[in-house]
Amino acid sequence: MTPKPVLHRNDPDAAPLIGNIKVTRDDWLNLGLDVLIRDGVERVKVLALAEAMGVSRSSFYWYFKSRQDLLDALLERWEQTNTVGLIAQAEAPAARVTGAVLNVFRCIANPGLFNTALDFAVRDWARRSVPVQARMREGDARRVTALTQMFARYGCPPPEAVTRAKVLYYMQLGYDMAEPEESHDYRLAMTPEYLKVFTGQAPTEAELAEFAAYSRQFWQDLSR
The missing domain is CATH 1.10.10 (Arc Repressor Mutant, subunit A)
Structure with a gap:
């Protein structure tokens, strides 16, 4: 049978x-x-x-086919989660630049859009592998380009757009790597100040309320 x-x-x-x-x-x-x-x-x-x-x-x-085939698949998963996720958020529509940056902040709140621990693991891997380092640098470049284009859509001239993009991107990477012991409420309270730094503008109450509601659902899931 x-x-x-x-x-x-x-x-x-x-x-x-x-x-x-x-x-x-x-x-x-x-x-x-x-x-x-x-x-x-x-x-x-x-x-x-x-x-x-x-x-x-x-x-x-x-x-x-081999262990290398598995490793290549892991890199592909990283790219499809983190690089594609961040670019999609940078391209998401928003009425104001503050709302656009809050769309990007969703990557911080939702590990389904951007897995920070995975990004750090791949960066550690890249220190020991030239091909992985090349893919990491390509990913960084694609992410910064997407953020630069985002700022440009809201009227930033080229030098300012790329500078704001790099400040936003590299600050967030370093911030997550430092793992500050901050509560979710504290981070939400500081969000308007970060937005002023990143965009030069204050967010609206509606923008903040929408982001708070979005981020709390993931914070609660992680706290269970």
């Missing part, structure tokens, strides 16, 4: 997997991301991941 398929590959046209295959490609990727963030790229090893999930190492090769 033919064994019942347990799951299918990501390719819908591929033949179903047969036998006791317990994990999906996303399972391998998600655990790989966890290990990358927690322990660094050197600890992302096929056998260790398989043992952690309680599956045979051979099941890895249903989804990946």
Whole structure:
């Protein structure tokens, strides 16, 4: 009797997997991301991941050609989460520049738009890998360009737009790396002052209320 398929590959046209295959490609990727963030790229090893999930190492090769293939997929996930997420927020519509910057601030509030811990892990990886360093620098350049274009849409001339973009981007990276012990309420209270620094303008009460409501839902999720 033919064994019942347990799951299918990501390719819908591929033949179903047969036998006791317990994990999906996303399972391998998600655990790989966890290990990358927690322990660094050197600890992302096929056998260790398989043992952690309680599956045979051979099941890895249903989804990946090699460990390097997995590492490339982790970098792709990082780019699709962080770089694409930040650019999308920089391009989101807003009536005023303060609202546009608050759209970018959503990346800070929502780890689904920008995973700060993953960004730091990839930066650490980039210190040991020239190809990863090149992708990191390309990602930084794309993010700064998107922020520069955002400021330009609200009337900033080129030198001012790129300067504000770099101040916003690199300040936020350094701020998150410092991990200041601040409550969510404190950060919300300081948001108008940061916006004045980044844009030269004060936000409206409606803009602040909308951002506060958005950010609180993620703060509550993280606090549970």
